[in-house]
Amino acid sequence: MEFHVRRSGPPQPYPVEYKRGKPKTHDADRVQLCAQALCLEEMLGLPVPRGALFYGEPRRRQEVTFDDALRARTAAAAEAVHALLAGGVTPPPEPGAKCRSCSLEAACLPKTSTGCSAAGWLARALREDEYP
Numbered sequence: 220m221e222f223h224v225r226r227s228g229p230p231q232p233y234p235v236e237y238k239r240g241k242p243k244t245h246d247a248d249r250v251q252l253c254a255q256a257l258c259l260e261e262m263l264g265l266p267v268p269r270g271a272l273f274y275g276e277p278r279r280r281q282e283v284t285f286d287d288a289l290r291a292r293t294a295a296a297a298e299a300v301h302a303l304l305a306g307g308v309t310p311p312p313e314p315g316a317k318c319r320s321c322s323l324e325a326a327c328l329p330k331t332s333t334g335c336s337a338a339g340w341l342a343r344a345l346r347e348d349e350y351p
């Protein structure tokens with residue numbers, strides 16, 4: 220993420236998040252950008268009403284307005300993460316095609332840790348090796 224501040228008028232941060240792929244059908248990127256805007260507002264004490272997502276494949280920028288609905292959705296996501304952290308239990312991975320472009324794949328290891336114990340994984344690996 221980088222953010223720009225306009226040169227004329229009162230300062231107003233404008234976060235821009237760069238994504239390699241295409242725009243998604245779900246709201247995750249907009250929520251991520253809104254979370255960055257909320258952090259900037261809190262850190263700088265300035266309003267951040269808009270930002271942008273830049274997608275690499277169409278090489279286009281999409282402006283995002285941080286309206287009340289998106290702010291509420293982002294706050295709910297942050298509360299859910301806080302509850303997960305307070306619970307101290309790592310949720311199981313949800314493997315899928317999305318994992319190929321996930322920056323956490325190396326740490327998550329979704330193919331080897333599908334909510335199972337190491338013993339369960341070893342048993343499955345041995346079975347797969349037995350019947351390739």
Ligand code: SF4
Binds near residue numbers: 313314317321322324
């Ligand atoms: S690699 Fe892990 S965190 Fe990333 S999308 Fe897959 S299951 Fe989710």
